Amino acid sequence: MNPDQTLDALLATARPIAPGTERTEFGFETRLLARLREERSSSWAWLAVRLSPIFAAAVLAAAAWCHSYTGIEADPTYALDAVQSGGTSALTAWLPEADR
Amino acid sequence: MSDVSAPADASLVAATLDGDDDAFAELVRRHKRRVFGTASRFARDPHQLDDICQDVFVRAFRHLAKFRGEAPFEHWLARITVSACYDFLRKERRVREHVSLETHAFDVRDASADATLDADRARELIEFAISKLAPDERLIITLAEIEERPMREIATLTGWSESNVKIRAFRARKSLKEILRLSHES
Known part of the structure; x- marks a missing residue:
């Protein structure tokens, strides 16, 4: 018998043997869904970690902006200095034409 | 139903x-x-x-x-x-x-002659030979020869062209025969 026939004979003998998978199939859906849920939650955690520097930068920028804005508004000497240094003309120069 | x-x-x-x-x-x-x-x-x-x-x-x-x-x-x-x-x-x-060939040396001389060749023994032998193939050859042999799927279906499943599947199947059979021959010689 030539090698082709030998090979065909071997393949034909092995062909109908279907491996039993029942034991591995048992509880498969449960394991799979648990894995999917775990991956889903870990992907959210991963995203949160990746985005945390952006959030931190945004918070710092907002804090700095608030600090500088309230700094100008809360300084009571600002107007006084302007009057004392430049007189009322300095202030009226800031006013719109109609309010003078 | x-x-x-x-x-x-x-x-x-x-x-x-x-x-x-x-x-x-x-x-x-x-x-x-x-x-x-x-x-x-x-x-x-x-x-x-x-x-x-x-x-x-x-x-x-x-x-x-x-x-x-x-x-x-x-x-x-x-x-x-x-x-x-x-x-x-x-x-x-x-x-x-x-894994060396020597550790899995099988006698294939009587594979054709011995009508009573045990199915498990044949499976063991062919599994060993298939395991020595390259991944694409192993995939093709399993789908084409063990599962007996048509070439067109294999082409759809793998994403390879039908002619490519035929060429790979031919090469895979050739490799398989060579592995069995080497196993027999060892």
């Missing part, structure tokens, strides 16, 4: 995409037997088999939005299964390379 009240696969896919995990579990229950059947041709170890099948359904879950329903869900899943099996074979190849 099929259960007429059971939702179609397309409905279960839509429900899964809406966040219904139970719908996906039902899809898995329906199709796992075929996935296990194909994967078990490549992995005998229960842990490896479980890993491959989980990989198949995880891929399916992640890419479910790409399923358009033009072909049956099982055909779409079969392509994912073959792709996952091929990836498994490529990974496993590195691990198996250290």
Whole structure:
């Protein structure tokens, strides 16, 4: 018998043997869904970690902006200095034409 | 007799995409037997088999939005299964390379003459020979010779052209014969 026939004979003998998978199939859906849920939650955690520097930068920028804005508004000497240094003309120069 | 009240696969896919995990579990229950059947041709170890099948359904879950329903869900899943099996074979190849021919020397002289050749022995012999093949050859031999799938179907499953599948199948048979010859000589 030539090698082709030998090979065909071997393949034909092995062909109908279907491996039993029942034991591995048992509880498969449960394991799979648990894995999917775990991956889903870990992907959210991963995203949160990746985005945390952006959030931190945004918070710092907002804090700095608030600090500088309230700094100008809360300084009571600002107007006084302007009057004392430049007189009322300095202030009226800031006013719109109609309010003078 | 099929259960007429059971939702179609397309409905279960839509429900899964809406966040219904139970719908996906039902899809898995329906199709796992075929996935296990194909994967078990490549992995005998229960842990490896479980890993491959989980990989198949995880891929399916992640890419479910790409399923358009033009072909049956099982055909779409079969392509994912073959792709996952091929990836498994490529990974496993590195691990198996250290196994020498001498440790698995079989006597193939009487394989044809001995009509009473034990089926388990034949399977053991052919599994050994197939395990020595390159991943693409192993995939082709399993699909074409063991599962006896038509070339056109294999082309669809693998994404290779039909002529490419035929060439690979021819080369795989040649390699298989050479492995059996070397095993016999050793």
